[in-house]
Amino acid sequence: MTILREDVEYVAALARLELTEPEIQEYTEQLNSILDYAAMLERLVTDDVLPTAHAVPLHNVMREDQVGPSLKHEKALRNAPDGEEGFFRVPRISLT
DSSP states (O other), X not given: OOOOHHHHXXXXXXTTOOOOHHHHHHHHHHHHHHHHXXXXXXXXXXXXXXXXXXXXXXXXXXXXXXXXXXXXXXXXXXXXXXEETTEEOOOOOOOO
């Protein structure tokens, strides 16, 4: 498949872009280069390559959950700018 100048002009019009003559030429060449590279990748034999989600194996390092001491309720609220009846008071958020 080849990208033509008309293709670049059409997509630019859809995107409401005003391209100069050198830009049209440059984008046409760049898009054709991308398509040539994709065609080269399609020719690769990958029958022996296993599908992967990541290039390297990932292992999460997780610690065991342990119950520990926590802050007292009053101490947690001590630095709150505004508290009410044992809760943090925050400004109302309008979704409109």
